[in-house]
Amino acid sequence: NPYAGLVSRLRAAWLSGKTRPMEYRVAQLEALGRFLDEKKQDILEATASDMGKPPFEAEFTEIILSRNEIHETLNNLSCWMKDKYTERNLVTWLDSAFIRKDPYGVVLIIAPWNYPIYLLLVPLIGAIAAGNCVVVKPSEMSRNTERLVAEVLPSYLDKDCFAVVTAGVQETTRLLENKFDYIFFTGASSVGRIVMTAAAKHLTPVTLELGGKNPCYVSDTCDVQNVAQRVAWGRFFNAGQTCIAPDYVLCSAEMQEKLLPALRKAISDFYGPNPRDSPDFGRIVGDKHFQRVQALLRSGHVVIGGEMEESERYIAPTVLVDVQPSDPVMQEEIFGPILPIVIVANVDEAIDFINSRERPLVVYAFSSNDKVVNRVLERTSSGGFCGNDTLMHVTLTSLPFGGMGNSGLGMYHGKFTFDTFTHHRGCLHRGMGREILNNPRYPPYTQKKMGLTRAASEVKRKGACTLL
Amino acid sequence: MERMQQVVGRARAAFNSGRCRSLEFRMQQLKALERMVQEKEKEILAAIKADLHKSGPNAYGHEILGVLGELALAMDKLPSWAAPQPVKRNLLTMRDEAYICSEPLGVVLIIGAWNYPFVLVMQPLIGAIAAGNAVVVKPSEISENTAQLVADLLPQYLDRELYPVVTGGVPETTQLLTQRFDHILYTGNSTVGKIVMAAAAKHLTPVTLELGGKSPCYIDKDCDLAVACRRITWGKYMNCGQTCIAPDYILCDPSIQSKVVENIKATLQEFYGEDVKSSPDYERIINKRHFKRILGLLEGQKIAHGGQTDEASCFIAPTILTDVSPESKVMEEEIFGPVLPIVTVKSVDEAIEFINRREKPLALYVFSNNKQLIRRVILETSSGGVTANDVFMHALVPDLPFGGVGNSGMGAYHGKHSFETFSHRRACLIKDLKMEVVNKLRYPPGSQKKVDW
Numbered sequence: 004n005p006y007a008g009l010v011s012r013l014r015a016a017w018l019s020g021k022t023r024p025m026e027y028r029v030a031q032l033e034a035l036g037r038f039l040d041e042k043k044q045d046i047l048e049a050t051a052s053d054m055g056k057p058p059f060e061a062e063f064t065e066i067i068l069s070r071n072e073i074h075e076t077l078n079n080l081s082c083w084m085k086d087k088y089t090e091r092n093l094v095t096w097l098d099s100a101f102i103r104k105d106p107y108g109v110v111l112i113i114a115p116w117n118y119p120i121y122l123l124l125v126p127l128i129g130a131i132a133a134g135n136c137v138v139v140k141p142s143e144m145s146r147n148t149e150r151l152v153a154e155v156l157p158s159y160l161d162k163d164c165f166a167v168v169t170a171g172v173q174e175t176t177r178l179l180e181n182k183f184d185y186i187f188f189t190g191a192s193s194v195g196r197i198v199m200t201a202a203a204k205h206l207t208p209v210t211l212e213l214g215g216k217n218p219c220y221v222s223d224t225c226d227v228q229n230v231a232q233r234v235a236w237g238r239f240f241n242a243g244q245t246c247i248a249p250d251y252v253l254c255s256a257e258m259q260e261k262l263l264p265a266l267r268k269a270i271s272d273f274y275g276p277n278p279r280d281s282p283d284f285g286r287i288v289g290d291k292h293f294q295r296v297q298a299l300l301r302s303g304h305v306v307i308g309g310e311m312e313e314s315e316r317y318i319a320p321t322v323l324v325d326v327q328p329s330d331p332v333m334q335e336e337i338f339g340p341i342l343p344i345v346i347v348a349n350v351d352e353a354i355d356f357i358n359s360r361e362r363p364l365v366v367y368a369f370s371s372n373d374k375v376v377n378r379v380l381e382r383t384s385s386g387g388f389c390g391n392d393t394l395m396h397v398t399l400t401s402l403p404f405g406g407m408g409n410s411g412l413g414m415y416h417g418k419f420t421f422d423t424f425t426h427h428r429g430c431l432h433r434g435m436g437r438e439i440l441n442n443p444r445y446p447p448y449t450q451k452k453m454g455l456t457r458a459a460s461e462v463k464r465k466g467a468c469t470l471l
Numbered sequence: 472m473e474r475m476q477q478v479v480g481r482a483r484a485a486f487n488s489g490r491c492r493s494l495e496f497r498m499q500q501l502k503a504l505e506r507m508v509q510e511k512e513k514e515i516l517a518a519i520k521a522d523l524h525k526s527g528p529n530a531y532g533h534e535i536l537g538v539l540g541e542l543a544l545a546m547d548k549l550p551s552w553a554a555p556q557p558v559k560r561n562l563l564t565m566r567d568e569a570y571i572c573s574e575p576l577g578v579v580l581i582i583g584a585w586n587y588p589f590v591l592v593m594q595p596l597i598g599a600i601a602a603g604n605a606v607v608v609k610p611s612e613i614s615e616n617t618a619q620l621v622a623d624l625l626p627q628y629l630d631r632e633l634y635p636v637v638t639g640g641v642p643e644t645t646q647l648l649t650q651r652f653d654h655i656l657y658t659g660n661s662t663v664g665k666i667v668m669a670a671a672a673k674h675l676t677p678v679t680l681e682l683g684g685k686s687p688c689y690i691d692k693d694c695d696l697a698v699a700c701r702r703i704t705w706g707k708y709m710n711c712g713q714t715c716i717a718p719d720y721i722l723c724d725p726s727i728q729s730k731v732v733e734n735i736k737a738t739l740q741e742f743y744g745e746d747v748k749s750s751p752d753y754e755r756i757i758n759k760r761h762f763k764r765i766l767g768l769l770e771g772q773k774i775a776h777g778g779q780t781d782e783a784s785c786f787i788a789p790t791i792l793t794d795v796s797p798e799s800k801v802m803e804e805e806i807f808g809p810v811l812p813i814v815t816v817k818s819v820d821e822a823i824e825f826i827n828r829r830e831k832p833l834a835l836y837v838f839s840n841n842k843q844l845i846r847r848v849i850l851e852t853s854s855g856g857v858t859a860n861d862v863f864m865h866a867l868v869p870d871l872p873f874g875g876v877g878n879s880g881m882g883a884y885h886g887k888h889s890f891e892t893f894s895h896r897r898a899c900l901i902k903d904l905k906m907e908v909v910n911k912l913r914y915p916p917g918s919q920k921k922v923d924w
Contacts, residue, residue, distance in 0.1 A: 018827070020851070059917025089870035100868045105853055107876070184877065192675065199672035203665050206682070208881040211675065229907045236914055273915040283915035358487075371904050380899060384574060390901035392910075399569055401558035402898035407576070408653065412677040414896065427883065429856040429871030430849060431864050435695045435840065441861075445705055446742040446752035448528035 005174070009138065009166055010181045013109045016163040017136045022106065025084060027161075029077060031131045034159040035124065036073045039066055042155055046120055049147040053119065055286030055315075060241055065120040068398065072125050075400050075417050076132045083132070083421045086430075094440070099432040104425045106134030107208075108184035113175070113198070115189045116145035116288055117244040117338075122212075123152065126187045129420025135185070136164040140178065142190075143171050144288055176201075183207050185424060189246075192409050210413030210423050212246070213406055214336045215363040219249035219393070220353045220379055222370035223258050230369045230391075231265030234342070235273065237367075237393025239320045242285035243296075243340040247365045249393050250337055251326070252344045253353040259324065259344055266342075267307055270320045278319050279312065287316040287339060296339030302330035303343060328356075350375055354382045362386070362408040367393055386410050472646050478635045479607060479650040482578045485632035486605035492575065494553060498546060500600050500629055504593070505542045507628040508535060514620060515589055522588060522614040523710065524755035524784075533710065534590040537867070541594050544869055544886055545601045552601070552890045555899070563909070568901040573894040575603030576677075577653035582644065582667070584658040585757055586713040586807075588614035592621055595656045596634070598889020604654075605633045609647060611659075612640045613757060652676050654893060658715075660805075661878050679882030679892050681715070682875050683805045684832040688718035688862070689822045689848060691839035692727055699838040699860070700734030704742065706836075706862030708789045711754040712809040713761075716834040718862050719806055720795070722822045725815040732775045732791055735811070739776075739789050747788055748781070756785040756808060765808035768801040772812070797825070819844055823851045831855070831877035836862050855879050 021027060039046075046065055050056035076083075086101040110130050114123035123141055130137045141152045153167045170178055179186075179201035188198045189212040202209045221230055237249050254262060274281040287293040293316045300309065300321065308321030318340050326332060326343040333343065347353045357366060357379075364386040368379035376390040386406035389396045396402055397416070405414025415423050443455045490496055508515070512535060519530040556571040579599050583592035592610050599606045608625065610618035622636040637647060648655075648670035657667045658681040671678045690699055707718050723731055743750040756762045762785045769778065769790070777790030787809050795802060795812035802812060816822045826835070835854035839845050845859045855875035858865040866873050866885070874883030884892050 057915070057917060059915065063913070089868065091868060091870075095864060095868055098864075100865070100871055102871065103849065103857075105876070108853075195675055196672055199675065200669055203668035203672055206661060206664060206668065206680065206878055206881065213675070226904045226907075229904050232907065232914065233910065236910075275916075281915065283917050369904065373901075376901060380572075380901075384577075384895070385897065387898035388572075388900070390899075391904045392900070392902040395564065395902065396569075396898050396900035399558065399561060399564055399898075399900065401560070402569060402900065403571060403896050404898060407895050407897075409675055412675060426853065426876045427872050428854065428876070429865045429868070429873060429883075431856075431858045431861070431868060431871065432845065433858065433860040433864060435698050435838075435860050438698050438701065441702070441705075444532070445701070446529075447744070447750065448526060448752055453528045453531070 004177065004180060006168070006178050006181055009168070010109065010183075013136045013138065013164065013166060017108050021161070022131075022136055022164050023134045025081060028131055028134060029080065031160055031165070032073055032077055032080075032128060035128065035131075036070065038156060038159045039070055039073075042151070045151055045155070046148070049151045050119065050145070052147040053116070053145040054242065054244065054288040055284075056241060057283040057285060059283060060285070064118050069121050069124040072128050072400060072417070072420070076128050076421065079418065080132055083418055095431060095433070097434065097437070101430050103428040103430050104133070105428050107424060107426055108135060109138065110135045110185040110187065110424060111138045111140070111178070111183040113140045113186070113188045113190065114142055116142035116148075117241060117246070119145040119148035120152070122189050126189075126415060126420060129415060130185075130187070130424045131165075132421050133424035135424055138166050138168055138178075138183070140168045140170055140175065143169065185209070187423070188212065195411070210405070210415065211411045212413075212415075213364070213409065213411040214246045214338075215361050215406070215410040216250040216333070216336055217247060217363045217365045217367065218353070218357045219252045219367040220350065220357075220369065221252055221254040221258055221262065222350060222368070222372065222375045223255055224372050224375070225369050226371065227258075227261045227265045228268070231262060231269045232272075233392050234369070235266055235269040235320070238342045239270070239273070239284065239340050240394065242287060242318070244285070244288065244338050245394070247387075247394055247397060249342070249367050250363070251333065252342060253347045253356060254344065255348060256346050259346065262344070263306060263322065263324075266322055270307065274320065278308075279310070279315075279317050284320070287318060290316070292338070293318070296337065296341065299332040299335075299337060299339065299341060302326055302332035308340075350378055354379060357383050362406070362410055364406045364410040365389060365396070472649075475637070475643075475646045475650055478637060479578060479647075479652075481632050482605040482607055482635055485630070486575070486578055491600075491603050491605060491630075491633055494549060497601055497603055498549065500634075501542055501546050501549075501597065503628040504597065504600070505539065505546075507624055508538055508542070508593075511624055514624075515617075518616040518620040519589060521616040522585070523713075523757060525710065526751045529752055529754070534587055537590050538593045538597070540869070541597050541886070545597050545890070548887065549601050552887060564900065564902070566903060566906065568899070570899050572897045572899050573602070573890070574897050576893060576895055578605045578607065579654040579656065579893055580607045580609065580647065580652040582655070582657045582659065583608070583610040585611040585614035586710060586715070588617035589621070591658050595884060595889060598884055599656075599893045600634070602890050602893035604893055607647070607652070608634065608636045609644060610636065610638065612638065654678070656882075656884065656892070657681065664880065679874065679884060680880040681884075682833065682878065682880040683715045683807070684830050684875070684879040685719040685802070685805050686716055686832045686834040686836065686854070687822075687826050688721050688836040689819070689826075689838065690721060690723040690727065690731060691819065691837070691841060691844055692724050693840045693844075694838045694860075695840070696727065696730055697734055700731055701738045702861050703836075703838075704735050704738040707811050708739070708742070708753070708809050711756055711787070713754075713757065713807050714863075716856075716863055716866055717807075718811075718836050719832070720802065721811060721813045722816050722825060723813065724817065728793055728813055728815055731813060732793060735791055736776050743789070748786055756787055759785065761807070762787065765806065765810060768806060768808070768810060770800065772799065772801060777809070819848065823848060826852050831875070831879055833875045833879040834858065834862075834865070853877070
């Protein structure tokens with residue numbers, strides 16, 4: 004077991020209690036902030052090398068969104084860490100009942116390649132804030148960022164309690180044989196299953212941030228140009244390599260007619276006449292994914308885009324029409340700059356279509372009619388929901404972020420990350436006196452005691468406390 | 472296999488019909504459950520008695536009271552639990568609606584245990600129904616009378632398609648676990664817990680595992696020994712020791728060991744009389760297998776009190792072992808029986824170290840007049856839950872989450888925590904299609920000016 008030494012070293016550090024004081028956690032989090040400030044240029048360069056990530060996108064997601072999480076956490080840490088006193092019932096009225104926020108111990112974070120800093124830091128921030136020791140495994144697919152994280156991040160953090168491990172598939176499998184107290188995984192559903200199966204051997208709780216095909220319903224009543232802009236922005240951001248990107252559009256044939264020129268205009272406004280020349284449009288992360296996405300183009304017809312350049316792993320912002328549910332592009336999460344449009348007659352048909360498939364990470368619905376948006380919200384099930392925009396729900400740290408079914412289990416962002424890496428321990432601190440109050444619970448049982456117990460437990464329906 | 476597919480398939484179709492989404496429907500089902508518990512009290516107590524030799528008042532107190540309380544709480548709070556929760560917005564979303572919506576998960580599976588066979592099925596069921604799910608209920612086959620009763624009663628009171636009961640043993644449960652659920656709540660032991668989680672992993676099904684372990688009980692020299700031992704005796708020998716949060720073993724200074732024994736003996740006398748076997752309030756071991764298992768734990772031990780057994784009736788007297796070695800068999804597995812080992816430690820430091828060397832337990836108990844000491848023990852250990860200066864009681868506070876950590880489990884329930892366990896908290900952001908000018912900042916072509924703003 005090549006990682007046994009590392010894990011036991013971190014476990015010893017954990018048992019020493021080093022990561023528990025608030026001052027310690029604050030120091031580590033502030034160091035992460037300095038990492039973002041001092042290494043910003045390196046991060047921009049690394050992500051540009053890895054997937055042609057436009058500097059604007061990298062700054063917004065990898066730097067700014069990560070920094071927001073650090074600030075949110077630092078601003079609220081002392082409050083989050085505090086014991087939460089709860090309501091008591093009559094029997095425990097004079098006692099102290101509270102929820103203690105205990106760290107789990109040694110946790111493992113496995114990060115993906117598409118937002119390699121952001122999706123590594125946000126769980127890490129929560130894990131540190133919650134008082135754990137952490138092993139972080141950045142993705143080997145985003146090679147340059149992986150190298151940056153492995154070489155530079157450890158110097159910002161306490162090496163006794165935090166480690167970065169670089170590992171491919173084989174090594175990750177070996178890593179997962181070790182016992183961790185929590186595992187946080189972001190990636191594909193198929194690997195999510197493997198991670199959870201490995202976790203089951205040690206009864207390790209997990210959070211899995213997976214993916215799926217996020218449907219985007221566009222109703223007939225809407226401001227078409229605005230919709231096109233918001234959808235195009237969400238779809239082509241990071242060259243489509245976003246777990247919450249609108250994966251496909253559902254709309255009527257009439258709407259499609261209006262949407263196509265609007266999409267064409269939006270793409271042109273964003274990236275100019277030749278997106279390949281635009282500094283604001285990314286590339287596919289690796290050859291394997293390039294081949295995979297390229298193959299999906301063999302579905303329906305290309306009406307916008309479709310150009311490719313293998314040497315750069317460039318695929319143009321593309322829109323497909325005449326797409327059938329059975330087409331390759333509708334079988335897997337696209338994770339590329341291709342937007343298929345599937346025709347549905349009306350909102351109910353769209354809802355049925357969505358519900359016949361796996362629950363996605365997010366459902367999008369566009370309409371100027373509130374009722375339509377609400378109908379889609381109420382009749383579907385998904386990790387999250389965003390009406391009349393794409394991606395934005397993720398920027399609100401007060402909203403939990405996570406999937407359902409195939410798109411994942413658990414949630415995070417803001418306080419939810421802290422809670423994810425915390426064991427909420429129910430504690431009751433009683434006094435030794437007033438033993439007489441306990442008498443009814445002890446044997447031998449008499450009619451009188453039963454009567455007392457029953458009477459004391461009369462549960463009133465309206466607003467009463469539960470008695471026992 | 473086909474039967475399982477059909478049962479689960481029917482439940483899923485019933486869920487998809489949407490009828491369990493409305494709060495009115497859920498309230499109606501909860502009310503029906505309440506009626507069931509009230510109308511069939513006699514039958515329920517009789518089944519529990521047949522399974523565990525538990526007296527009526529005992530069974531009422533342990534199982535029915537809690538269920539009624541949970542039902543009342545759920546019915547009272549459901550509207551507020553289920554209401555959308557608005558969240559704080561930022562500058563970019565100031566004009567939008569942002570809230571968390573609690574939604575049902577779908578079809579959930581509840582696997583019950585045999586030691587409190589009624590409440591351990593009912594309490595999760597209440598939460599699952601309140602959260603709007605369809606529920607497949609699988610009571611433990613070991614407490615066969617209660618299992619059969621649950622199978623008979625639920626269809627009489629609840630929607631039959633939405634809340635089917637599946638009975639059976641290991642083969643049936645294994646088959647059931649191949650089906651796809653949207654959440655599984657399992658109560659039982661860690662070994663099977665791993666099997667449940669591995670099966671759930673195939674479908675990426677979230678799980679709540681209420682497992683067990685050896686819940687330590689530290690008695691400080693500075694405490695009212697008579698009161699402490701009374702409370703410990705109550706918790707240890709209730710249900711003949713077959714409680715997941717029973718104080719499994721005692722840690723105390725050697726100088727008070729004999730006093731502890733004396734106090735427990737006196738309390739046992741008070742509770743069960745001279746002849747424990749004839750007390751109507753003392754239960755029996757669930758079956759021969761567990762009887763033999765617990766008997767085996769007594770080998771080579773110094774029996775300070777008790778030790779009498781009767782295989783025919785699965786009777787094991789309340790037993791206390793002294794000067795127990797940490798390496799002995801009785802200190803290896805969860806006892807789940809009326810055998811109380813005392814392991815001596817010279818200080819609270821040693822006690823903490825002892826506890827931390829072992830798997831994280833479901834419950835931790837500490838008795839002391841010294842508040843600082845109690846605070847320290849809680850701070851320096853980890854466990855599912857804690858009660859200081861008593862046993863069990865943290866499990867009875869509805870607002871405290873009840874669950875384990877590490878080997879003792881994952882997830883939690885009781886009260887509102889049950890509702891949350893069986894719900895999906897869906898993030899919702901509803902924007903306006905207008906005000907597009909605000910969005911221009913984020914669209915390409917990007918520029919330093921935009922970022923700096």
